[in-house]
Amino acid sequence: MLAKELISEVVPSLKTSDTGLDALNWMEVFRVSHLPIVNNRSFLGLISDVDIFDLNKAEEALGNHSLSFTRPYVYAHQHIFDVIEVASRLKLTVVPVLDKNEEYLGLITQSDLLHTFADLVAAHNSGGVIELELLPNDYSLSEISRIVEDADAKVLSLYVSQPTGSEKLCIAIKLNRVDVRPVLNAFDRYDYSVKTTYVGDDSYDDTVKKNYDALMRYLNM
Template sequence: MIAIDLISDVVPAIHKNDTASEALNWMDVFRVSHLPIVVDEEYLGLISETDIFDMNNPEKRVMDHELSLPRPFITEDQHIYEAAVLVAKYKLTVIPVLTTDEKYIGIITINDLAQEFSHLMSANNPGGIIVLELRTNDYSLSEIAQIVEGNDVKILSLYVKTTPTNEFVDITLKLNKNDISAVIQTFERYSYKIKATYADSKEIDVMLKERLDSFLKYLNT
């Protein structure tokens, strides 16, 4: 999925002559804390709610105040992972999208970004979940896939999380079947440490919600 496929057609850009109160009103309507300032397809910068409050003058033009953010954006052909990096780096609620020659074409909201990552995690597909813990040097995707597929099960998605020291990794596997007992037994036979398993649909929903909440927290902290 690239940036152009996730552009919102709802949240508008603001003009440099718009007032602080107008910008704040749009932020309130669309529940965002940032809006792009655009004039004739030229992206001038991203104004934040904090910038507006710092103005201390609701009738002041948005471009009469120095912006706190260094004009963040991604181009239309960049992957949404790169959008997530910028969102996390600058604590953004929207990320502007430009053409390769830097003409403004729209924005991606943090909610749309989170929803797309939910799809990438196959959150809406039925199936069990296994969380493995292993040393980073022992991680072999081919071996893990061989164990799973050897039990006539497919991996729908895989999520890797490293520890702060990079010594260990947690591997979260979303599988295409609810009955994952044979896969669990095979992992145990190969001495894999199984950190958690989820086969009940309610447990899976809770676990995936926690993963999504963790992702949103990462983007906003």
């Protein structure tokens, strides 16, 4: 998914001749806190509601306002992950998109970005989530996928993170089935450390998992 595919068709840009009051009105309509200032497809910068309130002269033209974010943007060919990084790092509610000649094409809203990312990670699909905890050298995507599939399940999405200060990776796996117990049992056989498991609003804690494993071992005796 590229940035150019996420551009909003409804949220407008501003001109330097627009007033701070104009900007605030549009921000309220579209529920954003930032809007780009564009003159003849030339992206001048991003103005926030805080910029306007700080100047305390909302009736003045935007050309008289200083910008807290000079020119944050992404290019049309950049991936959604790049858009998320910019939006997250700068805490933006919109991200401007430019072409290779650095001309303004449009913007991506935080709301559209969130909805698209939810589709990418299969957030709308029914299924459980298992989080594994392991050292980087022990991580193998092919092995994790094989274990899941051997337990008659499929990986809908998987993402890796490393908490600050931790030597271990956290592997979050979204499955295509709600009953994740066969997959938990399979990971246990291969000595994987399961950090936690979620099934909708329910959560299997470590005690439940241990009790289940004990029952399975008893039945297999």
